[in-house]
Amino acid sequence: MTWTAPVAEGKLDAAVRVPGSKSITNRAYVLAALSAGPTLVRDPLDSRDARLMLGALDRLGAASEQTADGVRVQPLTQGEGEVSIALGNAGTVARFTPALATLGSRTVHFDGDEAIRRRPIGPLLGALTALGADIADGGRAAPPFTVRGHGGLAGGAVEIDSSASSQFLSALLLAAPAFTEGVTVRLTGTPPSEPHIAMTLDMLRRFGAAPERHLDEFHVPPATLALADYTVEPDLSSAAPFVVAPLLTGGAVRVEGWPTETTQPGDWLRSLVRELGAEVRLDAAGLTVAGTGRLPGVTLDLHEVGELTPVIAALLCFADGPSVISGVAHLRGHETDRLAALATELGALGGDVSETADGLRIRPAPLHGGVFHTYDDHRLVMAGAVLGLRVPGIEVENPATVGKTFPGFVEAWHSMLAA
Structure with missing residues:
Protein backbone atom coordinates (compact mmCIF):
# COMPACT_ATOMS: atom_id res chain seq x y z
CA MET A 1 0.00 0.00 0.00
CA THR A 2 1.36 3.42 -0.91
CA TRP A 3 0.40 7.03 -0.36
CA THR A 4 0.97 9.65 -3.04
CA ALA A 5 2.69 12.46 -1.17
CA PRO A 6 1.02 15.73 -2.20
CA VAL A 7 2.93 18.47 -4.03
CA ALA A 8 2.77 22.00 -2.63
CA GLU A 9 0.98 24.16 -5.19
CA GLY A 10 2.03 27.45 -3.59
CA LYS A 11 3.37 29.10 -0.47
CA LEU A 12 2.19 27.64 2.80
CA ASP A 13 0.16 29.50 5.41
CA ALA A 14 -0.87 26.95 8.03
CA ALA A 15 -1.03 26.08 11.71
CA VAL A 16 -0.57 22.50 12.89
CA ARG A 17 -0.66 20.68 16.21
CA VAL A 18 1.40 17.56 16.76
CA PRO A 19 0.65 14.79 19.29
CA GLY A 20 2.46 14.23 22.58
CA SER A 21 6.10 13.19 22.70
CA VAL A 220 20.40 7.65 41.46
CA PRO A 221 19.74 6.78 45.12
CA PRO A 222 16.69 4.81 46.23
CA ALA A 223 13.59 6.99 46.53
CA THR A 224 9.84 6.90 46.89
CA LEU A 225 8.42 8.41 43.73
CA ALA A 226 5.13 10.28 43.64
CA LEU A 227 3.52 12.68 41.19
CA ALA A 228 -0.24 12.87 40.95
CA ASP A 229 -0.38 14.78 37.67
CA TYR A 230 2.05 15.05 34.73
CA THR A 231 1.48 16.76 31.34
CA VAL A 232 3.28 15.54 28.20
CA GLU A 233 4.75 18.08 25.79
CA PRO A 234 4.09 17.96 22.02
CA ASP A 235 6.55 15.75 20.12
CA LEU A 236 9.03 18.17 18.57
CA SER A 237 10.78 15.48 16.52
CA SER A 238 7.47 14.54 14.93
CA ALA A 239 7.02 18.23 14.13
CA ALA A 240 10.18 18.16 11.96
CA PRO A 241 8.52 17.73 8.53
CA PHE A 242 6.12 20.60 9.27
CA VAL A 243 8.94 22.84 10.53
CA VAL A 244 11.07 22.32 7.41
CA ALA A 245 8.19 22.43 4.90
CA PRO A 246 8.21 26.23 4.34
CA LEU A 247 11.93 26.07 3.54
CA LEU A 248 10.93 24.17 0.38
CA THR A 249 7.64 25.90 -0.42
CA GLY A 250 7.97 29.43 0.88
CA GLY A 251 5.35 30.87 3.19
CA ALA A 252 4.99 30.02 6.86
CA VAL A 253 3.91 27.20 9.17
CA ARG A 254 3.13 27.54 12.88
CA VAL A 255 3.49 24.54 15.20
CA GLU A 256 1.13 25.19 18.08
CA GLY A 257 2.10 24.49 21.68
CA TRP A 258 5.88 24.53 21.15
CA PRO A 259 7.38 24.77 24.67
CA THR A 260 9.61 27.70 25.60
CA GLU A 261 11.81 25.38 27.67
CA THR A 262 12.32 21.69 26.95
CA THR A 263 14.83 18.84 27.01
CA GLN A 264 13.51 17.39 23.75
CA PRO A 265 16.18 17.04 21.04
CA GLY A 266 13.68 18.27 18.45
CA ASP A 267 14.01 21.79 19.81
CA TRP A 268 17.30 21.96 17.88
CA LEU A 269 15.20 22.44 14.75
CA ARG A 270 14.81 26.10 15.68
CA SER A 271 18.51 26.79 15.22
CA LEU A 272 18.77 24.56 12.14
CA VAL A 273 16.10 26.29 10.09
CA ARG A 274 17.55 29.66 11.09
CA GLU A 275 20.93 28.48 9.77
CA LEU A 276 19.20 27.49 6.53
CA GLY A 277 17.81 30.99 6.05
CA ALA A 278 14.35 30.79 7.61
CA GLU A 279 12.75 33.37 9.88
CA VAL A 280 11.82 31.86 13.24
CA ARG A 281 9.54 33.20 15.97
CA LEU A 282 8.62 31.47 19.26
CA ASP A 283 5.80 32.99 21.26
CA ALA A 284 2.68 32.01 23.15
CA ALA A 285 1.04 30.85 19.92
CA GLY A 286 3.83 28.38 19.15
CA LEU A 287 6.79 28.19 16.79
CA THR A 288 6.39 29.97 13.45
CA VAL A 289 8.84 29.25 10.62
CA ALA A 290 8.86 31.29 7.42
CA GLY A 291 10.98 30.21 4.44
CA THR A 292 11.84 31.39 0.95
CA GLY A 293 11.85 28.08 -0.93
CA ARG A 294 15.65 28.07 -1.24
CA LEU A 295 18.33 26.73 1.10
CA PRO A 296 22.11 26.37 1.10
CA GLY A 297 24.14 23.19 1.46
CA VAL A 298 25.42 22.62 5.00
CA THR A 299 27.63 20.36 7.08
CA LEU A 300 25.78 19.02 10.13
CA ASP A 301 26.80 16.83 13.07
CA LEU A 302 23.51 15.21 14.11
CA HIS A 303 24.93 12.98 16.86
CA GLU A 304 22.62 14.49 19.49
CA VAL A 305 19.54 14.62 17.24
CA GLY A 306 19.93 11.52 15.08
CA GLU A 307 16.21 10.83 14.89
CA LEU A 308 15.83 13.96 12.73
CA THR A 309 18.22 12.61 10.08
CA PRO A 310 15.64 11.16 7.63
CA VAL A 311 13.67 14.40 7.37
CA ILE A 312 16.81 16.55 7.18
CA ALA A 313 18.37 14.30 4.54
CA ALA A 314 15.24 14.62 2.41
CA LEU A 315 15.28 18.41 2.88
CA LEU A 316 18.95 18.73 1.87
CA CYS A 317 18.33 16.98 -1.44
CA PHE A 318 16.94 20.36 -2.55
CA ALA A 319 19.84 22.49 -1.29
CA ASP A 320 21.79 24.70 -3.69
CA GLY A 321 25.08 23.01 -2.79
CA PRO A 322 26.47 19.78 -1.33
CA SER A 323 25.76 18.78 2.26
CA VAL A 324 27.26 16.35 4.75
CA ILE A 325 25.52 14.71 7.71
CA SER A 326 27.81 13.10 10.29
CA GLY A 327 27.76 11.67 13.81
CA VAL A 328 24.89 9.24 13.24
CA ALA A 329 26.47 5.79 12.85
CA HIS A 330 24.09 4.58 15.57
CA LEU A 331 21.18 4.96 13.14
CA ARG A 332 22.18 1.63 11.63
CA GLY A 333 20.59 -0.02 14.68
CA HIS A 334 17.21 1.73 14.66
CA GLU A 335 13.95 0.47 13.12
CA THR A 336 16.10 -0.24 10.07
CA ASP A 337 19.59 0.75 8.97
CA ARG A 338 18.47 4.29 8.33
CA LEU A 339 21.66 5.39 6.58
CA ALA A 340 21.57 2.54 4.08
CA ALA A 341 17.83 3.01 3.57
CA LEU A 342 18.14 6.74 2.91
CA ALA A 343 21.06 6.33 0.50
CA THR A 344 19.18 3.59 -1.38
CA GLU A 345 15.78 5.25 -1.56
CA LEU A 346 16.96 8.79 -2.30
CA GLY A 347 19.32 7.39 -4.93
CA ALA A 348 16.50 5.46 -6.58
CA LEU A 349 14.63 8.75 -7.05
CA GLY A 350 17.60 10.37 -8.77
CA GLY A 351 19.35 11.77 -5.71
CA ASP A 352 23.13 11.82 -5.41
CA VAL A 353 23.42 10.40 -1.89
CA SER A 354 26.22 8.21 -0.56
CA GLU A 355 26.91 6.64 2.82
CA THR A 356 29.92 7.53 4.91
CA ALA A 357 31.19 5.74 8.01
CA ASP A 358 28.92 7.81 10.25
CA GLY A 359 26.48 9.61 8.00
CA LEU A 360 25.56 10.73 4.50
CA ARG A 361 26.97 12.90 1.73
CA ILE A 362 24.30 14.65 -0.36
CA ARG A 363 24.92 16.50 -3.64
CA PRO A 364 22.39 18.45 -5.69
CA ALA A 365 20.67 16.35 -8.35
CA PRO A 366 17.23 16.44 -10.02
CA LEU A 367 14.74 14.07 -8.40
CA HIS A 368 11.87 12.23 -10.04
CA GLY A 369 8.82 10.33 -8.85
CA GLY A 370 8.74 6.69 -7.82
CA VAL A 371 8.15 4.40 -4.87
CA PHE A 372 9.86 5.51 -1.66
CA HIS A 373 10.26 2.37 0.44
CA THR A 374 9.98 3.00 4.18
CA TYR A 375 11.12 -0.30 5.77
CA ASP A 376 8.39 -0.06 8.44
CA ASP A 377 10.14 3.07 9.75
CA HIS A 378 7.95 6.00 10.80
CA ARG A 379 10.69 8.60 10.22
CA LEU A 380 11.09 7.48 6.61
CA VAL A 381 7.38 8.08 5.98
CA MET A 382 7.94 11.66 7.14
CA ALA A 383 10.96 11.97 4.86
CA GLY A 384 8.88 10.79 1.91
CA ALA A 385 6.27 13.46 2.66
CA VAL A 386 8.97 16.15 2.55
CA LEU A 387 10.21 14.91 -0.84
CA GLY A 388 6.68 15.05 -2.20
CA LEU A 389 6.42 18.79 -1.55
CA ARG A 390 8.61 19.44 -4.59
CA VAL A 391 8.58 16.18 -6.57
CA PRO A 392 5.38 14.87 -8.21
CA GLY A 393 4.67 11.16 -8.02
CA ILE A 394 6.40 10.23 -4.76
CA GLU A 395 4.65 7.02 -3.69
CA VAL A 396 5.36 6.51 0.02
CA GLU A 397 5.21 2.84 0.97
CA ASN A 398 3.16 1.73 4.00
CA PRO A 399 2.19 5.16 5.34
CA ALA A 400 0.37 3.55 8.28
CA THR A 401 3.72 2.83 9.93
CA VAL A 402 3.92 6.52 10.85
CA GLY A 403 1.32 5.73 13.50
CA LYS A 404 4.24 4.63 15.69
CA THR A 405 4.67 8.26 16.70
CA PHE A 406 2.08 10.32 14.82
CA PRO A 407 -1.34 8.76 14.25
CA GLY A 408 -3.13 11.04 11.82
CA PHE A 409 0.08 12.33 10.22
CA VAL A 410 -1.18 11.92 6.64
CA GLU A 411 -4.37 13.82 7.43
CA ALA A 412 -2.42 16.59 9.18
CA TRP A 413 -0.06 16.86 6.19
CA HIS A 414 -2.93 17.23 3.75
CA SER A 415 -4.55 19.83 6.02
CA MET A 416 -1.34 21.88 6.10
CA LEU A 417 -1.21 21.93 2.30
CA ALA A 418 -4.90 22.66 1.95
CA ALA A 419 -4.48 25.69 4.20
Whole structure:
Protein backbone atom coordinates (compact mmCIF):
# COMPACT_ATOMS: atom_id res chain seq x y z
CA MET A 1 0.00 0.00 0.00
CA THR A 2 1.36 3.42 -0.91
CA TRP A 3 0.40 7.03 -0.36
CA THR A 4 0.97 9.65 -3.04
CA ALA A 5 2.69 12.46 -1.17
CA PRO A 6 1.02 15.73 -2.20
CA VAL A 7 2.93 18.47 -4.03
CA ALA A 8 2.77 22.00 -2.63
CA GLU A 9 0.98 24.16 -5.19
CA GLY A 10 2.03 27.45 -3.59
CA LYS A 11 3.37 29.10 -0.47
CA LEU A 12 2.19 27.64 2.80
CA ASP A 13 0.16 29.50 5.41
CA ALA A 14 -0.87 26.95 8.03
CA ALA A 15 -1.03 26.08 11.71
CA VAL A 16 -0.57 22.50 12.89
CA ARG A 17 -0.66 20.68 16.21
CA VAL A 18 1.40 17.56 16.76
CA PRO A 19 0.65 14.79 19.29
CA GLY A 20 2.46 14.23 22.58
CA SER A 21 6.10 13.19 22.70
CA LYS A 22 6.66 9.44 22.52
CA SER A 23 9.88 9.72 24.49
CA ILE A 24 8.22 11.68 27.28
CA THR A 25 5.03 9.61 27.24
CA ASN A 26 6.77 6.27 27.74
CA ARG A 27 9.14 7.64 30.39
CA ALA A 28 6.16 9.10 32.22
CA TYR A 29 4.36 5.75 32.13
CA VAL A 30 7.42 3.96 33.57
CA LEU A 31 7.90 6.49 36.37
CA ALA A 32 4.17 6.44 37.12
CA ALA A 33 4.30 2.65 37.48
CA LEU A 34 7.21 3.01 39.91
CA SER A 35 5.40 5.61 42.01
CA ALA A 36 3.74 5.05 45.37
CA GLY A 37 0.34 6.19 44.16
CA PRO A 38 -1.56 6.63 40.89
CA THR A 39 -0.44 9.21 38.34
CA LEU A 40 -2.59 10.94 35.75
CA VAL A 41 -0.51 11.37 32.58
CA ARG A 42 -2.14 14.18 30.61
CA ASP A 43 -1.95 14.65 26.82
CA PRO A 44 0.06 11.46 26.20
CA LEU A 45 0.81 10.11 22.77
CA ASP A 46 -1.73 7.49 21.73
CA SER A 47 0.21 5.29 19.30
CA ARG A 48 1.30 1.68 18.89
CA ASP A 49 4.49 2.19 20.91
CA ALA A 50 2.63 3.91 23.75
CA ARG A 51 -0.02 1.18 23.81
CA LEU A 52 2.68 -1.48 23.85
CA MET A 53 4.23 0.25 26.87
CA LEU A 54 0.90 0.31 28.71
CA GLY A 55 0.36 -3.33 27.80
CA ALA A 56 3.79 -4.26 29.14
CA LEU A 57 3.22 -2.38 32.38
CA ASP A 58 -0.17 -4.05 32.76
CA ARG A 59 1.49 -7.49 32.44
CA LEU A 60 3.96 -6.41 35.12
CA GLY A 61 1.13 -5.41 37.47
CA ALA A 62 0.69 -1.68 36.77
CA ALA A 63 -2.88 -1.29 35.55
CA SER A 64 -3.98 1.81 33.63
CA GLU A 65 -7.22 3.38 32.50
CA GLN A 66 -8.17 6.00 29.95
CA THR A 67 -9.75 9.15 31.36
CA ALA A 68 -11.14 12.29 29.77
CA ASP A 69 -7.80 14.02 30.38
CA GLY A 70 -5.30 11.27 29.65
CA VAL A 71 -4.23 7.95 31.17
CA ARG A 72 -4.18 7.11 34.87
CA VAL A 73 -1.41 4.63 35.74
CA GLN A 74 -1.44 2.58 38.95
CA PRO A 75 1.72 1.45 40.80
CA LEU A 76 3.38 -1.88 40.04
CA THR A 77 2.35 -4.90 42.09
CA GLN A 78 4.55 -7.90 42.93
CA GLY A 79 2.62 -10.84 41.45
CA GLU A 80 3.82 -14.34 40.54
CA GLY A 81 3.59 -16.82 37.69
CA GLU A 82 4.62 -16.40 34.04
CA VAL A 83 3.67 -13.60 31.67
CA SER A 84 4.68 -12.59 28.16
CA ILE A 85 5.34 -9.03 27.00
CA ALA A 86 4.83 -8.00 23.38
CA LEU A 87 7.53 -5.54 22.33
CA GLY A 88 6.41 -4.90 18.77
CA ASN A 89 9.24 -2.81 17.35
CA ALA A 90 9.26 -0.36 20.25
CA GLY A 91 12.77 0.37 21.47
CA THR A 92 11.61 2.12 24.64
CA VAL A 93 9.47 -0.86 25.63
CA ALA A 94 12.25 -3.37 24.91
CA ARG A 95 14.79 -1.35 26.90
CA PHE A 96 12.81 0.25 29.74
CA THR A 97 10.72 -2.69 30.93
CA PRO A 98 13.26 -5.52 31.60
CA ALA A 99 14.55 -3.70 34.70
CA LEU A 100 10.96 -3.39 35.94
CA ALA A 101 10.52 -7.14 35.53
CA THR A 102 13.24 -7.70 38.16
CA LEU A 103 11.15 -5.89 40.79
CA GLY A 104 8.40 -8.52 40.99
CA SER A 105 8.34 -12.28 41.34
CA ARG A 106 7.14 -13.14 37.85
CA THR A 107 8.93 -14.97 35.07
CA VAL A 108 8.61 -12.55 32.18
CA HIS A 109 9.14 -13.53 28.54
CA PHE A 110 9.99 -10.71 26.11
CA ASP A 111 9.62 -10.90 22.32
CA GLY A 112 8.37 -8.78 19.46
CA ASP A 113 8.51 -8.10 15.75
CA GLU A 114 11.36 -9.47 13.65
CA ALA A 115 12.83 -5.97 13.49
CA ILE A 116 13.21 -5.70 17.27
CA ARG A 117 15.28 -8.91 17.26
CA ARG A 118 17.87 -7.04 15.20
CA ARG A 119 18.03 -3.99 17.47
CA PRO A 120 20.84 -3.93 20.07
CA ILE A 121 20.06 -4.61 23.73
CA GLY A 122 22.99 -6.78 24.87
CA PRO A 123 24.80 -4.06 26.88
CA LEU A 124 21.65 -3.39 28.91
CA LEU A 125 20.96 -7.06 29.63
CA GLY A 126 24.61 -7.47 30.64
CA ALA A 127 24.45 -4.50 33.01
CA LEU A 128 21.24 -5.76 34.63
CA THR A 129 22.82 -9.19 35.07
CA ALA A 130 25.85 -7.57 36.71
CA LEU A 131 23.44 -5.87 39.13
CA GLY A 132 21.94 -9.23 40.10
CA ALA A 133 19.15 -9.76 37.56
CA ASP A 134 18.32 -13.31 36.44
CA ILE A 135 18.14 -13.09 32.64
CA ALA A 136 18.23 -15.84 30.01
CA ASP A 137 18.78 -14.73 26.41
CA GLY A 138 20.26 -17.85 24.85
CA GLY A 139 23.41 -15.93 24.01
CA ARG A 140 21.58 -13.74 21.48
CA ALA A 141 21.88 -10.46 23.43
CA ALA A 142 18.55 -9.59 21.78
CA PRO A 143 14.89 -10.57 22.00
CA PRO A 144 13.53 -13.06 22.72
CA PHE A 145 14.77 -13.21 26.31
CA THR A 146 13.38 -14.02 29.75
CA VAL A 147 13.68 -12.17 33.06
CA ARG A 148 13.02 -14.15 36.23
CA GLY A 149 12.00 -11.78 39.00
CA HIS A 150 12.99 -12.55 42.58
CA GLY A 151 11.17 -9.77 44.38
CA GLY A 152 13.56 -6.91 43.73
CA LEU A 153 17.09 -5.94 42.83
CA ALA A 154 19.84 -4.71 45.11
CA GLY A 155 21.37 -2.41 42.50
CA GLY A 156 24.80 -0.93 43.12
CA ALA A 157 27.58 0.10 40.75
CA VAL A 158 27.84 -0.98 37.13
CA GLU A 159 29.50 0.01 33.85
CA ILE A 160 27.65 0.15 30.55
CA ASP A 161 28.53 0.91 26.95
CA SER A 162 25.63 3.08 25.82
CA SER A 163 27.19 4.12 22.50
CA ALA A 164 24.56 2.21 20.50
CA SER A 165 21.64 3.85 22.31
CA SER A 166 21.18 6.34 25.13
CA GLN A 167 18.13 4.25 26.11
CA PHE A 168 20.45 1.69 27.78
CA LEU A 169 21.51 4.33 30.29
CA SER A 170 18.00 5.76 30.66
CA ALA A 171 16.63 2.29 31.37
CA LEU A 172 18.94 1.86 34.37
CA LEU A 173 18.37 5.38 35.67
CA LEU A 174 14.56 5.18 35.44
CA ALA A 175 14.41 1.95 37.45
CA ALA A 176 17.13 2.92 39.95
CA PRO A 177 14.88 4.55 42.60
CA ALA A 178 13.21 1.13 43.09
CA PHE A 179 16.52 -0.73 43.65
CA THR A 180 17.52 -1.30 47.27
CA GLU A 181 20.83 0.51 46.86
CA GLY A 182 19.89 2.68 43.91
CA VAL A 183 22.41 2.57 41.09
CA THR A 184 25.69 4.16 40.08
CA VAL A 185 26.39 3.91 36.35
CA ARG A 186 29.68 4.68 34.68
CA LEU A 187 29.61 5.05 30.91
CA THR A 188 32.32 3.37 28.87
CA GLY A 189 31.11 4.64 25.50
CA THR A 190 29.74 7.97 24.33
CA PRO A 191 25.96 7.72 24.05
CA PRO A 192 24.11 9.44 21.23
CA SER A 193 21.37 11.97 21.95
CA GLU A 194 22.52 13.77 25.06
CA PRO A 195 19.12 15.57 25.19
CA HIS A 196 17.36 12.26 25.87
CA ILE A 197 19.64 11.70 28.87
CA ALA A 198 18.81 15.19 30.12
CA MET A 199 15.13 14.36 29.61
CA THR A 200 15.45 11.24 31.78
CA LEU A 201 17.21 13.11 34.57
CA ASP A 202 14.67 15.94 34.48
CA MET A 203 11.71 13.58 34.66
CA LEU A 204 13.27 11.62 37.53
CA ARG A 205 13.52 14.87 39.49
CA ARG A 206 9.92 15.77 38.71
CA PHE A 207 8.76 12.44 40.13
CA GLY A 208 10.79 12.92 43.32
CA ALA A 209 14.13 11.19 42.65
CA ALA A 210 17.49 12.86 43.21
CA PRO A 211 19.77 11.88 40.30
CA GLU A 212 23.34 13.16 40.24
CA ARG A 213 25.80 13.37 37.41
CA HIS A 214 29.54 13.92 37.33
CA LEU A 215 30.89 13.75 33.79
CA ASP A 216 30.31 10.13 32.69
CA GLU A 217 29.15 8.82 36.07
CA PHE A 218 25.52 8.87 37.16
CA HIS A 219 24.08 8.09 40.59
CA VAL A 220 20.40 7.65 41.46
CA PRO A 221 19.74 6.78 45.12
CA PRO A 222 16.69 4.81 46.23
CA ALA A 223 13.59 6.99 46.53
CA THR A 224 9.84 6.90 46.89
CA LEU A 225 8.42 8.41 43.73
CA ALA A 226 5.13 10.28 43.64
CA LEU A 227 3.52 12.68 41.19
CA ALA A 228 -0.24 12.87 40.95
CA ASP A 229 -0.38 14.78 37.67
CA TYR A 230 2.05 15.05 34.73
CA THR A 231 1.48 16.76 31.34
CA VAL A 232 3.28 15.54 28.20
CA GLU A 233 4.75 18.08 25.79
CA PRO A 234 4.09 17.96 22.02
CA ASP A 235 6.55 15.75 20.12
CA LEU A 236 9.03 18.17 18.57
CA SER A 237 10.78 15.48 16.52
CA SER A 238 7.47 14.54 14.93
CA ALA A 239 7.02 18.23 14.13
CA ALA A 240 10.18 18.16 11.96
CA PRO A 241 8.52 17.73 8.53
CA PHE A 242 6.12 20.60 9.27
CA VAL A 243 8.94 22.84 10.53
CA VAL A 244 11.07 22.32 7.41
CA ALA A 245 8.19 22.43 4.90
CA PRO A 246 8.21 26.23 4.34
CA LEU A 247 11.93 26.07 3.54
CA LEU A 248 10.93 24.17 0.38
CA THR A 249 7.64 25.90 -0.42
CA GLY A 250 7.97 29.43 0.88
CA GLY A 251 5.35 30.87 3.19
CA ALA A 252 4.99 30.02 6.86
CA VAL A 253 3.91 27.20 9.17
CA ARG A 254 3.13 27.54 12.88
CA VAL A 255 3.49 24.54 15.20
CA GLU A 256 1.13 25.19 18.08
CA GLY A 257 2.10 24.49 21.68
CA TRP A 258 5.88 24.53 21.15
CA PRO A 259 7.38 24.77 24.67
CA THR A 260 9.61 27.70 25.60
CA GLU A 261 11.81 25.38 27.67
CA THR A 262 12.32 21.69 26.95
CA THR A 263 14.83 18.84 27.01
CA GLN A 264 13.51 17.39 23.75
CA PRO A 265 16.18 17.04 21.04
CA GLY A 266 13.68 18.27 18.45
CA ASP A 267 14.01 21.79 19.81
CA TRP A 268 17.30 21.96 17.88
CA LEU A 269 15.20 22.44 14.75
CA ARG A 270 14.81 26.10 15.68
CA SER A 271 18.51 26.79 15.22
CA LEU A 272 18.77 24.56 12.14
CA VAL A 273 16.10 26.29 10.09
CA ARG A 274 17.55 29.66 11.09
CA GLU A 275 20.93 28.48 9.77
CA LEU A 276 19.20 27.49 6.53
CA GLY A 277 17.81 30.99 6.05
CA ALA A 278 14.35 30.79 7.61
CA GLU A 279 12.75 33.37 9.88
CA VAL A 280 11.82 31.86 13.24
CA ARG A 281 9.54 33.20 15.97
CA LEU A 282 8.62 31.47 19.26
CA ASP A 283 5.80 32.99 21.26
CA ALA A 284 2.68 32.01 23.15
CA ALA A 285 1.04 30.85 19.92
CA GLY A 286 3.83 28.38 19.15
CA LEU A 287 6.79 28.19 16.79
CA THR A 288 6.39 29.97 13.45
CA VAL A 289 8.84 29.25 10.62
CA ALA A 290 8.86 31.29 7.42
CA GLY A 291 10.98 30.21 4.44
CA THR A 292 11.84 31.39 0.95
CA GLY A 293 11.85 28.08 -0.93
CA ARG A 294 15.65 28.07 -1.24
CA LEU A 295 18.33 26.73 1.10
CA PRO A 296 22.11 26.37 1.10
CA GLY A 297 24.14 23.19 1.46
CA VAL A 298 25.42 22.62 5.00
CA THR A 299 27.63 20.36 7.08
CA LEU A 300 25.78 19.02 10.13
CA ASP A 301 26.80 16.83 13.07
CA LEU A 302 23.51 15.21 14.11
CA HIS A 303 24.93 12.98 16.86
CA GLU A 304 22.62 14.49 19.49
CA VAL A 305 19.54 14.62 17.24
CA GLY A 306 19.93 11.52 15.08
CA GLU A 307 16.21 10.83 14.89
CA LEU A 308 15.83 13.96 12.73
CA THR A 309 18.22 12.61 10.08
CA PRO A 310 15.64 11.16 7.63
CA VAL A 311 13.67 14.40 7.37
CA ILE A 312 16.81 16.55 7.18
CA ALA A 313 18.37 14.30 4.54
CA ALA A 314 15.24 14.62 2.41
CA LEU A 315 15.28 18.41 2.88
CA LEU A 316 18.95 18.73 1.87
CA CYS A 317 18.33 16.98 -1.44
CA PHE A 318 16.94 20.36 -2.55
CA ALA A 319 19.84 22.49 -1.29
CA ASP A 320 21.79 24.70 -3.69
CA GLY A 321 25.08 23.01 -2.79
CA PRO A 322 26.47 19.78 -1.33
CA SER A 323 25.76 18.78 2.26
CA VAL A 324 27.26 16.35 4.75
CA ILE A 325 25.52 14.71 7.71
CA SER A 326 27.81 13.10 10.29
CA GLY A 327 27.76 11.67 13.81
CA VAL A 328 24.89 9.24 13.24
CA ALA A 329 26.47 5.79 12.85
CA HIS A 330 24.09 4.58 15.57
CA LEU A 331 21.18 4.96 13.14
CA ARG A 332 22.18 1.63 11.63
CA GLY A 333 20.59 -0.02 14.68
CA HIS A 334 17.21 1.73 14.66
CA GLU A 335 13.95 0.47 13.12
CA THR A 336 16.10 -0.24 10.07
CA ASP A 337 19.59 0.75 8.97
CA ARG A 338 18.47 4.29 8.33
CA LEU A 339 21.66 5.39 6.58
CA ALA A 340 21.57 2.54 4.08
CA ALA A 341 17.83 3.01 3.57
CA LEU A 342 18.14 6.74 2.91
CA ALA A 343 21.06 6.33 0.50
CA THR A 344 19.18 3.59 -1.38
CA GLU A 345 15.78 5.25 -1.56
CA LEU A 346 16.96 8.79 -2.30
CA GLY A 347 19.32 7.39 -4.93
CA ALA A 348 16.50 5.46 -6.58
CA LEU A 349 14.63 8.75 -7.05
CA GLY A 350 17.60 10.37 -8.77
CA GLY A 351 19.35 11.77 -5.71
CA ASP A 352 23.13 11.82 -5.41
CA VAL A 353 23.42 10.40 -1.89
CA SER A 354 26.22 8.21 -0.56
CA GLU A 355 26.91 6.64 2.82
CA THR A 356 29.92 7.53 4.91
CA ALA A 357 31.19 5.74 8.01
CA ASP A 358 28.92 7.81 10.25
CA GLY A 359 26.48 9.61 8.00
CA LEU A 360 25.56 10.73 4.50
CA ARG A 361 26.97 12.90 1.73
CA ILE A 362 24.30 14.65 -0.36
CA ARG A 363 24.92 16.50 -3.64
CA PRO A 364 22.39 18.45 -5.69
CA ALA A 365 20.67 16.35 -8.35
CA PRO A 366 17.23 16.44 -10.02
CA LEU A 367 14.74 14.07 -8.40
CA HIS A 368 11.87 12.23 -10.04
CA GLY A 369 8.82 10.33 -8.85
CA GLY A 370 8.74 6.69 -7.82
CA VAL A 371 8.15 4.40 -4.87
CA PHE A 372 9.86 5.51 -1.66
CA HIS A 373 10.26 2.37 0.44
CA THR A 374 9.98 3.00 4.18
CA TYR A 375 11.12 -0.30 5.77
CA ASP A 376 8.39 -0.06 8.44
CA ASP A 377 10.14 3.07 9.75
CA HIS A 378 7.95 6.00 10.80
CA ARG A 379 10.69 8.60 10.22
CA LEU A 380 11.09 7.48 6.61
CA VAL A 381 7.38 8.08 5.98
CA MET A 382 7.94 11.66 7.14
CA ALA A 383 10.96 11.97 4.86
CA GLY A 384 8.88 10.79 1.91
CA ALA A 385 6.27 13.46 2.66
CA VAL A 386 8.97 16.15 2.55
CA LEU A 387 10.21 14.91 -0.84
CA GLY A 388 6.68 15.05 -2.20
CA LEU A 389 6.42 18.79 -1.55
CA ARG A 390 8.61 19.44 -4.59
CA VAL A 391 8.58 16.18 -6.57
CA PRO A 392 5.38 14.87 -8.21
CA GLY A 393 4.67 11.16 -8.02
CA ILE A 394 6.40 10.23 -4.76
CA GLU A 395 4.65 7.02 -3.69
CA VAL A 396 5.36 6.51 0.02
CA GLU A 397 5.21 2.84 0.97
CA ASN A 398 3.16 1.73 4.00
CA PRO A 399 2.19 5.16 5.34
CA ALA A 400 0.37 3.55 8.28
CA THR A 401 3.72 2.83 9.93
CA VAL A 402 3.92 6.52 10.85
CA GLY A 403 1.32 5.73 13.50
CA LYS A 404 4.24 4.63 15.69
CA THR A 405 4.67 8.26 16.70
CA PHE A 406 2.08 10.32 14.82
CA PRO A 407 -1.34 8.76 14.25
CA GLY A 408 -3.13 11.04 11.82
CA PHE A 409 0.08 12.33 10.22
CA VAL A 410 -1.18 11.92 6.64
CA GLU A 411 -4.37 13.82 7.43
CA ALA A 412 -2.42 16.59 9.18
CA TRP A 413 -0.06 16.86 6.19
CA HIS A 414 -2.93 17.23 3.75
CA SER A 415 -4.55 19.83 6.02
CA MET A 416 -1.34 21.88 6.10
CA LEU A 417 -1.21 21.93 2.30
CA ALA A 418 -4.90 22.66 1.95
CA ALA A 419 -4.48 25.69 4.20
